[in-house]
Amino acid sequence: MRVIAYSHSRAVCKEVAQVPSIEGRIVATEQEMVALIEAAPQVTVIVLCHLDSYGAGAAEWCQALMNDYPSAKVIALRDRPDFTEGCWLIRQGVRGYGHSLSNHHIIAQIVQTVGQGSVWIYPELMQFIIAKLPSNPQWSVNQILSHLTPQEQKIALLVAEGMSNAKIGEVLAIAESTVKKHIGSIFTKLNINDRLTLALIIKKT
Structure with missing residues (x-):
């Protein structure tokens, strides 16, 4: 490279x-x-x-x-x-x-x-983009989240709201490194590479 x-x-x-x-x-x-x-x-x-x-x-x-x-x-x-x-x-x-x-x-x-x-x-632009996305029927979100553990589901939803790893850790009272590991697992299970794609899937699928 x-x-x-x-x-x-x-x-x-x-x-x-x-x-x-x-x-x-x-x-x-x-x-x-x-x-x-x-x-x-x-x-x-x-x-x-x-x-x-x-x-x-x-x-x-x-x-x-x-x-x-x-x-x-x-x-x-x-x-x-x-x-x-x-x-x-x-x-x-x-x-x-x-x-x-x-x-x-x-x-x-x-x-x-x-x-x-x-x-x-940058985080502010991600939050801006996510805020512009329409919410989707609850059933479609549940279908996506069914592939994840309960903790991963919580983290995925917070990522979709534009929260940083540090903020998610603060909200869920877990270490930022733990948040990072969970997000890696979420990406693997959903076959995606980044937070924006995750937000798009949850908000737009």
Whole structure:
């Protein structure tokens, strides 16, 4: 897997440079970024795009990048993330959308999540998306939850409400690490990879 970062911002570059998988592949021009993508045709490429470094029309440029290089997994970063833009980019195929000034631990988590085939979006956007989903008949939700243990059912419903692992642990009075294990089990049983998909299944199936 190759990870490339495109940004003009010193603050962004400073944090991104601390992500082990970057290995110095931080570029300041579109040409350099494209050259690195094309240099690894047989390798999974993750591209962190700092949209504010591109300027006007960045979201459309990001879409064009995905059209030109469909095998690349694009993560869009914004200085001021926007719900509308985030939803639009996710619909276009962006694999991650978050704050460009996130610390390197969060950026590493985003890269890892996307590298594993899942979608990563910041918590507030996930809550916004989930809140917009219509509720479904109780029978369909029960049918989905029947595959899970009672504790997993509680956790799945809380995830579908947009709660973080820490908040779920607080609500259920269990350790955050235990929540994490249960969520892993839920994903396996339902054959899914991420929290957003779980929320969509529960809210929209």
